[in-house]
Amino acid sequence: MSTRPAEPATAAFELPDDALDGVGSRPFGIYVHVPFCATRCGYCDFNTYTAGELGTSASPESWLEGLRRELDAGAAMLGRGGRTVPAAETVFVGGGTPSLLGGGGLADVLGAVRSSFGLAPGAEVTTESNPESTSPEFFATIRDAGYTRVSLGMQSAAAHVLRVLDRTHTPGRAVAAAREARAAGFAHVNLDMIYGTPGERDEDLDATLDAVLSAGVDHVSAYSLIVEDGTALARRVRRGELPAPDDDVLAARYERIDARLADAGLRWYEVSNWSLPGAECRHNIGYWDGGDWWGAGPGAHSHVGGVRWWNVKHPARYADQLASGVLPVADSETLTTEDRHVERVMLVLRLRSGMPLSDLSPGERAAAEQTVADGLLEQVEDRLVLTDRGRLLADGVIRDILS
Structure with missing residues (x-):
């Protein structure tokens, strides 16, 4: 090597x-x-x-x-x-x-x-x-x-x-x-x-x-x-x-x-x-859970403190840029508070541990209550968790809460 x-x-x-x-x-x-x-x-x-x-x-x-x-x-x-x-x-x-x-x-x-x-x-x-x-x-x-x-x-x-x-x-x-x-x-x-x-x-x-x-x-x-x-x-x-x-x-x-x-x-x-x-x-x-990570390699994505960036895709360009002393970042974005909230709902609701009700806005809680009534979510203490049927329709459940 x-x-x-x-x-x-x-x-x-x-x-x-x-x-x-x-x-x-x-x-x-x-x-x-x-x-x-x-x-x-x-x-x-x-x-x-x-x-x-x-x-x-x-x-x-x-x-x-x-x-x-x-x-x-x-x-x-x-x-x-x-x-x-x-x-x-x-x-x-x-x-x-x-x-x-x-x-x-x-x-x-x-x-x-x-x-x-x-x-x-x-x-x-x-x-x-x-x-x-x-x-x-x-x-x-x-x-x-x-x-x-x-x-x-x-x-x-x-x-x-x-x-x-x-x-x-x-x-x-x-x-x-x-x-x-x-x-x-x-x-x-x-x-x-x-x-x-x-x-x-x-x-x-x-x-x-x-x-x-x-x-x-x-x-x-x-x-x-x-x-x-x-x-x-x-x-x-x-x-x-x-x-x-x-x-x-x-x-x-x-x-x-x-x-x-x-x-x-x-x-x-x-x-x-x-x-x-x-x-x-x-x-x-x-x-x-919204942690930080450094993604290294061609096309890899990273996230630190609400900033996301991604590398150039081709391995030759990746290596050439680094050899010239420049990180091979193709582009980046700073997530807004709303962006971060949407991503949190999209990701955390897919987990068995579910999402705290307190993380949702009043309108989102009302939508979640309807989803509970439909049998797609259940409230476990202060958290919302997908039911077995809800897992089959997880993307739709998330869209309904965020819409």
Whole structure:
């Protein structure tokens, strides 16, 4: 890998003092975006690139060099004026396919976080991984490096469903990888599912749930398939080659997933996430609870003290700007009080812990009372919590309260 730069990048983008003043009083995490994938999945619209798409314009080495510079510059910015640089309470390495970096590459990523921001005692450190680019040696290496959680993209146990999604791993590999991670000492292992793919049958979903539960994981994320504009899947749906996901089918699938996971002791703590007690993903909770985070890497988004910004998307431009001494910020926005309120309602209401009634305006409380009467929310002491039916219609519930 490249050598560490002698000086951090000098940022043209600066955070105002009032955004910095509260740093450390809110949860603080680091998100690292790895933009590399071996192949492009048909449903994915994330900021990712295959080797063929990048050519010689960027590489894992130039990306890591840029990442080190960005993290150093970020620590310098948050520590401006003699402030204490916040240690990362959580780190999440996502993508893309972080496991393509190998165990040694992911160890280097965590080393860059340690040398810039540092890790708080008991920090949660997660990496996403593709089952096909993992092995027992990979898991042992990243566990020794300090990673504490692994999230594996399973999506489905049915081969024909994986083909529709353009996933390259074989059925069964995700479960094997989860067991390897646990054998390497990971107490926290997540499997990601996608449900509602065209051609998926009830028996396919049941087989996927059987496989998930046989893996002994303590966390499951399950997402309904969304056909994103500009993806290969969207083009196939538009041409009539595949049917669009059916809302009634998606609702039935969700109920089936929730029932099976609940029977196994995994309870929902966010609409699309289930865990055993104590195994919730602290990094994601930080997002939902309005914490601060520095998002490093091409296209990564950050938020500190009501200011949000996002990086340029292409890995070559990202690395070039950092090499020239400038943070690769594409644009930024300062959230108004109303913006922050709307986002809080949108995020906190998705949590099992719900939202305090006191956070709502009189008009919003009146709308919430109607939603309670409709059976979509329930009042638990002084908080509003989605009912089982309300989870199926969470976006509509939130719109009704905010309208």
